[in-house]
Amino acid sequence: MHFYSTFVFPKYQSEAKENIIKSKTFQTTFTVYSSMQKKKIRVCQRAFLRILHITKHRVQYIAKRFVESGGEPVKERRGGSHKSKKFAAKKNAVMLFINMFYVDEPHYCRGHSERRYLPAELSINKMRKMYNNQEGLEEDLKVKKGYFRKIFNNNYNLGFGSPRTDVCSVCLQLFEKIKRESDETEKQRLCVESRVHKLKAKAFYALVKEEQSDLKTLSFDCQKNLPLPKTPDQITYYPRQLYLYNCTVVEGSSKAPMTRENVFAYCWTEDEYAKGANEITSVLWHRLGNTDFTGIRTVRLIADGCPGQNKNSIMLTMCSKWLLIVRIVFPVVGHSFLPPDRVFAHVEKETRKLECNITPENYLDIIGSHSTIVRLG
Numbered sequence: 001m002h003f004y005s006t007f008v009f010p011k012y013q014s015e016a017k018e019n020i021i022k023s024k025t026f027q028t029t030f031t032v033y034s035s036m037q038k039k040k041i042r043v044c045q046r047a048f049l050r051i052l053h054i055t056k057h058r059v060q061y062i063a064k065r066f067v068e069s070g071g072e073p074v075k076e077r078r079g080g081s082h083k084s085k086k087f088a089a090k091k092n093a094v095m096l097f098i099n100m101f102y103v104d105e106p107h108y109c110r111g112h113s114e115r116r117y118l119p120a121e122l123s124i125n126k127m128r129k130m131y132n133n134q135e136g137l138e139e140d141l142k143v144k145k146g147y148f149r150k151i152f153n154n155n156y157n158l159g160f161g162s163p164r165t166d167v168c169s170v171c172l173q174l175f176e177k178i179k180r181e182s183d184e185t186e187k188q189r190l191c192v193e194s195r196v197h198k199l200k201a202k203a204f205y206a207l208v209k210e211e212q213s214d215l216k217t218l219s220f221d222c223q224k225n226l227p228l229p230k231t232p233d234q235i236t237y238y239p240r241q242l243y244l245y246n247c248t249v250v251e252g253s254s255k256a257p258m259t260r261e262n263v264f265a266y267c268w269t270e271d272e273y274a275k276g277a278n279e280i281t282s283v284l285w286h287r288l289g290n291t292d293f294t295g296i297r298t299v300r301l302i303a304d305g306c307p308g309q310n311k312n313s314i315m316l317t318m319c320s321k322w323l324l325i326v327r328i329v330f331p332v333v334g335h336s337f338l339p340p341d342r343v344f345a346h347v348e349k350e351t352r353k354l355e356c357n358i359t360p361e362n363y364l365d366i367i368g369s370h371s372t373i374v375r376l377g
Helices: 045-052 056-068 088-098 124-132 145-155 169-180 184-209 277-289 313-319 339-351 360-368
Strands: 002-008 015-017 020-022 027-034 039-043 116-118 158-160 215-222 226-228 242-251 263-269 298-302 325-329 372-375
Touching (some): 027 045, 045 056, 169 184, 184 298, 215 339, 226 360, 242 277, 360 372
Parallel strands (some): 116 158
Antiparallel strands (some): 002 027, 027 039
16 A cells, blocks of 8 residues: 655645735645555545654655755755864864875885885874974864874874884985985985886896796795794803704795795704805705706796805806706895795794794794705705
8 A cells, every 4th residue: 555645736825814925835635546446545634644653744844845846856964974074174184294204115015005104113192192292283173092093094094114124225225315315406316226226126026926837936045043942041042052044945936825835944953064055055956856847948046145155156056057047036135025035934923932942843843834844964
């Protein structure tokens, strides 16, 4: 059953009240649709209002708005935030203040990221205090911590960086020179030099990602020395400690998944062998000798440019024994984030949780959960 309120206009009816003539611009009729008779049947106003449980004034108001809008649906104006216009100036002032800060890209990122990072020494609370303490800021533009945090989180994709470690010395040097240079011509030259330096680094990462059917990529690197013993006893900090070495070789590009089938960790302690060019070359020789090169014409070796381990004549002599095209790629100094570094990050995250470790076996168990262990020698 459907109820209808029909408006018929214009129908003028004059009413005299206190010498004022008023006109009715429309007349309301109430009908109900009968499915049996297939037509609308007129009903009285009282029955219409009681059945729908509404008041006469509500019907009259809706009818008036309908006529005034020319039959178009009236836009809903209820609800919503009525304070947005009130705080618009305050919001704009906060956003202008946040836009003044220098933001940086992430130091280690496998791809392009929209997220940017503010200096590590800042925080939302510090920035809010700096904003409120601005000279000449009007009192009604000052904000509380919650309001500043809401604008920061809802309008920006920003984070706070960690204290930088292992930063490229060239990038750091150029950044400081650009920041302090007052001559625009010299500053432009430094910006171009910095841009070229970063493009070289991107070209290296493009080589690490490259995949071809006749190309085999092997990247290798040495992890930070793992100390033995590792105990909470403070006296163990002072005696000479024994180190466990880990040289990890990853087969495949940086886009390849890290599994025990393509990650190989060569481990030994410093009482067994040193960690020099001979040992690293022996690791790579063993890995090349146990790799399937069916259909492969080019072998690409990727490592950092450490001369005592990778960038030396011993490594080149070993590679010359292979009757293939062997390319050794060394990255731009300071931009040497390799696939083995991803493995090291997982290992170091778990080793930090070890409160006590006396023997190498605990380290080897952790390394073995992310790679295939090969004991050198």
